[in-house]
Structures are given as C-alpha cells and as structure tokens.
Amino acid sequence: MPKTKFQDVIFTLLMVVVMVYALVVYNISLDRGGLTNEVFVMAFGELVIMGIAAFLLEMFLAGPLAKKLAFSIADPGKDRQIVVILVVSAMTVCIMCPLMSLIATLLFKGVDSQVVAKWLQTTVLNFPMAFCWQIFFAGPFVRWIFRHLFKDKEACAGEAAAGAR
Template sequence: MRELPTTKKEHIIFGLMMCMGMVVVMMFFNLWHSGLLGKMSSLEILFQFVLCFIIAFLVESFIVGPVARKIAFSLPFDKSNKILGVLAMSFFMVMGMVLMMSIYGMISASLAHQPSSASVWSTYLHTIARNFSLALPYQLIILGPLVRYVFGRFIKGKGSVVPST
C-alpha cells in the first residue's frame, strides 16, 4: 500500500485529488439519473462541476473529514493495520459525503426545476441510497486505490517519477 498523507499540504493535495474524482463521477451520474445531462450546455455543466467541487471540498475538509477521522479511529481495531484504517476512513467519508452532498443535489435539482412528487424526506432517502450504492464501491475499488497510487508515486515519492540513468 502506498504512503498516505502526513503533512497539512499533503492532506490538502490528497483531498483535492479524491474530491475531484468523486465529484466528476457522482455529478455525471446524478445529472444522467435526473435526465439533465442531455439538456444542459457544456458551460452549465462546467459551472455545476466547479460549484459542486468547491462545496464538496469545503464540506470534506471542514465537516465530514474531521468527523469521519474521529469516528473511524475511535473504533476498536489494530491501528497499525493500514488496510483496516483505510477501509474505516473510506466508509465514514463516503457516508458523510453522501449524506451532505445529497442535500446539495436535491437543491440543485430543485433549482433546475426538477420537481418531485414525493416528499422531501422520501426523496432524500432515495437519493442517499442511490448515491451510496455507487459512491462506496467506486471509492473502495477504483478511486481510492488509484488516488493512493498516484499520490504515493508522484507526491510522496517525488524523486521516483523520473527514472535514474
């Protein structure tokens, strides 16, 4: 397993990488699911991406990240086992971000005039289930390992990018 961030700067870079990967996939998934993907211009999609990315990064950095870290590392498991630490942290990060960003998604859909006949609570629960069913496997199987690899190779191991002669 590649190295994880240890400094404040590394945490910010790692968070930006993780946030970028999650926002791209989850935003397009939700735009597609709500039928807005084919109806929005490239400029509207870019605006949505930038806005969603900023909100997601702030929520992750100041709310979900600290809470998830506190919960994950308060669990009774061997803290020297990096895999268990990554799994616990990933689960609580995804759970927190899905809970928070599903609210953002519902507000965005409402502003885009995508009314729902269901109650707000019912729509929220459905949105959480739908988003969690994609976000957790995507985080655990694809994005998490990819970001940890890229981070470990190009950020932590800066000197190992250029092969020695």
Template structure:
C-alpha cells in the first residue's frame, strides 16, 4: 500500500483508471444492449471526464472519511485481508452513488423517469458490478502492479 503522497497519488490514479474504465464500458454496454468491440473505444470519450472526477473525489473528498470509517469498523487485530475488503467496500459505498450521480447528470437521458429515479436505478445497477469488480479484479490487479512498480527492499 502507498507510503508517501506520491505513491498515494499514483495508486489513486491507477485504481481510478481501472475502475472508471470498467464501469464506463459496463454502462455503455447496458445502454446499447450488450458488449461490443466498439464499447472499448467509446468508453475513452467518457473517461476524459469521469477519470479526473474519480481522482479528485477519492483524493480530496472521500479518502479521509474512508480511513475514518474503516478504523471505526475494524480493530487493529483484524487480518489485513479484511481491512482491504472493508476499506475498498467503504470506498465503493461512497464512490458508486457519487459517480452514478455525475454520470446520470452528464450521460443519461433522465427526462422520462426523472433525475432522481434514473440516478437511483443507475446506483442499483452499478453497485453489484462495482463491488465485485473492485474486490475480485481491479483491487488485486492494481495492488499487484503497484507493488511491482514500488518494490520495497526488506
């Protein structure tokens, strides 16, 4: 895990990229009725907006509340795996509704159902994918890449 501000920034940038790209692809695929090769390229248009937004939200708004909530839920004797799962779960619980709110405002056609209804539906659809992707794929992959880049001498 990151030990310095630079490492924290690099980790956040990497994690935000992988999470946002996957979720943008997921939402585009849902909108067009399935995953197609074109989705992988189309996602980069939304990424130009959503990736910086995710970095800013994580670093300047949600980082301290996530650490605080994790410390409230976990005890120091808790195994490291549980800390990682809970911390990332709390991050998802805060980031998913917020990013869905921004995506609803920018990219969804909410005229028929209304803004709040469309946002709530987006959160409900995104949350299971977000938590699963974070815990089982994105989190482990980004941590592996991060550890590879920032090898520590023991």
C-alpha cells in the first residue's frame, strides 16, 4: 500500500478513476432507464468534473477521516491486513458516497425545493453499488495495479538498503 505521499496520490488517482467512472455509468443508466453502450461513452464527460471533486474530497477530507474512523475499529498493528483494508474501504464509502451523491445531485438534478429528497434518494441508490464495487472490484483491482506499478521500486529500494549495509 502507499508508503509515500507520491504513492498516496497515485493510489488515490487510480481509485478515483475506477470508482467514479463506475458510479457515473451506474447513475446515467438509472436516469436513462437502463445500461446501453452509449452510456459508457457519456460517462467520460462527467468523469472529469466528478473525478476532480472525488480526488479533492478523498485527499483532504474523506481519506484522513475514514482512516481515523477505521483505526478506531481496526488496529493495523494487531489485526490482519485484510480486516484493516476492508474497514478503511467501508469507512471511505460511508463518507464519500453521501458527499459525491450531494455533488451529483446539485450538478445534475438541479437545486429546488426537493434537493434534500433528491440527495437522499441518490445516496440510498448509490450506496449499495459503491460499497459492493469498492469491496469486490475496485479495491482489489486498484491494489493489484498499484502493487505492479511499485513492486520494482520497492525491490530496488530493498536492494539499495541491503547494499548500504
């Protein structure tokens, strides 16, 4: 997992793209009454604005808060790594889903007297998708990509440290 600020930024970017794209596809499909090939293309238009919002929220608000909440439940020093990963992932979804649903509601569903109801409905519809997508696909997929991106760097760092002894 990320060990430096640079790695944290890369990990967050990867996760944002995978999560946001999937949720945008899902929401457009809900609005259009079903999934079509066109939806996959349409989602790229919203990915930019929603991706920027998700990245900023995750880096500066949701990420730190999710870790703080998760580490009050799971102890990285004592609990198995998978438990810590799952608790952090769950806390992240619990924070990001309502926040991103609010942004999507304001941007794409309009601000009127029903804005709170629209936001709550959007959150309720998005939460199961966001949670399952994160736990069963996005999380494992992004961690796999991340491991492959940084495995040579970790090996090189290990060899450099061993050579310095």
